[in-house]
Amino acid sequence: MELGERRISWAARAMPVLTAIGARFDEDKPLDGLRIAACLHVTAETAVLMGALRAGGARIALAASNPLSTQDDVAEALGAYDISVFARAGVDRGTYYRHIHEALDISPDIVLDDGCDLVNILHTERTDLLSQVSGGTEATTTGVIRLRQMTSEGALKFPVVAVNDTRTKRMFDNRYGTGQSTLDGIMRATNTMLAGKTVVVAGFGYCGRGVAERAKGLGARVVVTEIDPVKALDAALQGYAVMGMGPAAEIGDVFITVTGNRDVIRGEHLAVMKDGAILANAGHFDVEIDVRALDELGVEVHRGVRPSTDEYVLADGRRLLLLAEGRLVNLTAAEGHPAAVMDLSFSAQALAVAWLARERGTLVPGVHDVPGEIDVEVARLKLAANGMEIDTLTADQEEYLHSWRYGS
CATH class of the missing domain: 3.40.50.720 (NAD(P)-binding Rossmann-like Domain)
Incomplete structure (x- = not known):
């Protein structure tokens, strides 16, 4: 467990935005009393996300979205966060799906998915749990494709936020990561x-x-x-x-x-x-x-x-x-994206989960974009963490952009 704790601590050093969000969650408790089932890569970076959500008051069950990416020492260390983890490196396909079922046994209010396997099982084998789920997030292009197909067929029974489709995720995570x-x-x-x-x-x-x-x-x-x-x-x-x-x-x-x-x-x-x-x-x-x-x-x-x-x-x-x-x-074969990359993706995911918690009962089933203000906030926080500043519009510039009366 000590090695896993060191991995998580090392990752957290490069994730200042998510760490700050976790501290905010600890004060505000936006997820208090909610149950979250997650199917994600069980890595040190994911552990930092789980810690932030746990600080927000959520009860969490985590399964792996890929058995070959699971870091067993991190899975063990997550127990210190009072998080139930169902994942081991290198398990066979049957065990992989059993772990997802075990995570779903929490009867989740919100789900986090990475490839749509958890959502797929909810809609095919665990339909008894669907009425409890108020929303979810999806972090991959593959998963969003599957979710949009489900939506087009009227099969998706709750709203899912396409975290993958934010500007920061596509630019920083998909491209550079x-x-x-x-x-x-x-x-x-x-x-x-x-x-x-x-x-x-x-x-x-x-x-x-x-x-x-x-x-x-x-x-x-x-x-x-x-x-x-x-x-x-x-x-x-x-x-x-x-x-x-x-x-x-x-x-x-x-x-x-x-x-x-x-x-x-x-x-x-x-x-x-x-x-x-x-x-x-x-x-x-x-x-x-x-x-x-x-x-x-x-x-x-x-x-x-x-x-x-x-x-x-x-x-x-x-x-x-x-x-x-x-x-x-x-x-x-490697360790996935650098922690600095996952800082943006997981920060957007954490804020999207809090937004889903606030909007429970108001969103229709289907794929939803991450609210633009979340994307902007994550980018702004990352720039600040890196010691960078950007310009702001002057009053004249604001007026010019919002008026059609000015000529060339």
Whole structure:
């Protein structure tokens, strides 16, 4: 437990905004008496968030959103916060879902999700609890996609705030956080040098942009694959080569999927890849790389040739390296986003939970944006914590922006 406490303390040093919010919650108790079930990555940064919510008066049950990212020492240390934790590193799929059910046994008033698995179980297997839930938050692009689909089908039974879609989250977490931590995971797992390599980035959303920028900065030749013509054009105008996965598969040295969709790298792509090609996923679920197809192509599999690295030997002798079993490489092979990044994301999440508590009973079921004032407050607090100041509008500037009477 001591190691976990040290991890949490170290993370908190780089999370001044969330720490300040936690101190405010401790005074105001905006969550007093509420039960919260969370399905998040069980890491030191998450522990700081849990501490802030607990300080606000909530009773909390936490399950892992990815068994390979769970830090067991942190899970143990969270007991000191009087938080029930249902998570262990490396558990099988059945245990993973059992842990989510155990977290839901708290009969939550509010839920926090990271990928929509908890919300999905609520709506399919634990429908008896739905009437108690007044709202929730979702922190991933993948989860928001699933929630919007549920909303379009009239299936979502309570309001969920799309924390993922705030400007601060997309800019700081998705772009800068994912960009750095993904390459960190790849380099820890393989000890490869990216300079001079051809790195194929599948998906050019905010996360994909960050990965592409960081790879380019390390000297890699970056190829982008996309299905969205506008995003593809954006990538091309930023200087990246743009092509389909078919031709990219033949020239890539490192492949990174960041799409939120399944089967982005399929059997026909694996069949033409170079000897030694590295396969990594930075999307939320382990479906972006078709691991079953890789199993079928491989005549030998060498597990753990390096940490978080499995080597698949094909019939012609070529070797393909799969990182983190196709799961999130940044959280499995590395430690995920730096704490300074999660300070913004979790601060927005904490404030969104407090807002949900205030608005209980007034919001309709569906996906809701984070109120703009929360996003602005988080950015302002972060700037202040970093000792930065910005300008404010003068009275004349305010009048000019809000009047149509001024000419050119």
